[in-house]
Amino acid sequence: MSAHDTESSSSVDALAQQIAALLRKPSTTHGLARTLRAAAKEINLHRHHSASQKAWPSGHIDQMPRKVQIGGGSHRIDGFFNIDAVPPADLLWDVREGIPLHDGTVRELFSEHFLEHIDYPRSAKYYAREAYRVLAPRGQLITGVPDASFVLDPYPIGTSESTEMIRRWYGNRDCLADINTHLDLINYVFRDQDDDPKYNPHYWAYDYEKLVQLFTEAGFKRVERWDFDPEIASPKRQWGSVYVIATK
Numbered sequence: 001m002s003a004h005d006t007e008s009s010s011s012v013d014a015l016a017q018q019i020a021a022l023l024r025k026p027s028t029t030h031g032l033a034r035t036l037r038a039a040a041k042e043i044n045l046h047r048h049h050s051a052s053q054k055a056w057p058s059g060h061i062d063q064m065p066r067k068v069q070i071g072g073g074s075h076r077i078d079g080f081f082n083i084d085a086v087p088p089a090d091l092l093w094d095v096r097e098g099i100p101l102h103d104g105t106v107r108e109l110f111s112e113h114f115l116e117h118i119d120y121p122r123s124a125k126y127y128a129r130e131a132y133r134v135l136a137p138r139g140q141l142i143t144g145v146p147d148a149s150f151v152l153d154p155y156p157i158g159t160s161e162s163t164e165m166i167r168r169w170y171g172n173r174d175c176l177a178d179i180n181t182h183l184d185l186i187n188y189v190f191r192d193q194d195d196d197p198k199y200n201p202h203y204w205a206y207d208y209e210k211l212v213q214l215f216t217e218a219g220f221k222r223v224e225r226w227d228f229d230p231e232i233a234s235p236k237r238q239w240g241s242v243y244v245i246a247t248k
């Protein structure tokens with residue numbers, strides 16, 4: 001580890017301690033606490049990412065997995081190598097910094113309910129370009145996200161499905177009592193639980209058209225709707241999501 005690396009990791013540690021101390025103080029205001037919790041989360045990601053970067057200073061791991069899942073969380077898929085910013089995963093890596101795989105080596109790259117958690121345009125467009133780079137010729141990128149048009153189309157009236165959406169998306173959350181109208185559901189797609197430290201906020205909303213545009217701009221030849229396959233995707237994500245398959 002270089003002197004510069006040591007210095008920067010000890011400043012991050014000092015910052016983490018200061019944040020933890022401020023969060024314990026009753027005088028810390030709600031607004032400041034929200035910002036500090038977000039910073040604490042980023043510090044956690046940064047630590048995992050830095051540890052992996054030290055192991056792979058070239059920015060590429062030695063392995064060349066043919067099937068890769070990004071941002072899978074606890075959802076494992078047989079035969080897929082999992083990259084996520086936090087455990088459990090085969091590799092901890094902040095994908096906003098790129099995909100640590102060699103050019104043209106991956107046959108299938110899968111993610112669901114991941115893309116909306118990275119900022120747009122900088123990180124989302126970079127991710128699309130990185131996906132294109134690591135895929136082999138005719139390799140495929142499968143992407144699922146909450147479908148913005150699913151909640152926007154029925155606005156302002158809402159439908160009988162609004163109640164179902166509230167049940168499915170907020171049924172187990174502390175804020176259930178505060179999700180009351182169809183507009184609250186629209187807010188879910190655009191920002192999700194910005195307030196609740198247990199959940200990762202949404203940074204951008206997507207629909208089929210936006211996914212086609214994003215991946216076409218990154219160089220993919222064909223982007224089409226993907227027929228949901230529960231062998232790969234999580235059945236709990238099917239309802240209210242849009243999936244596409246982009247071919248290099």
Ligand SMILES: C[S@@+](CC[C@H](N)C(=O)[O-])C[C@H]1O[C@@H](n2cnc3c(N)ncnc32)[C@H](O)[C@@H]1O
Nearest residue numbers: 071072073084085086094095096112113114117
């Ligand atoms: C809402 S969870 C979805 C998990 C799983 N795909 C599912 O559908 O249940 C979002 C996942 O993306 C991961 N993630 C968010 N930002 C990331 C980043 N910058 N790099 C890598 N993974 C990230 C999170 O750690 C989390 O596992």
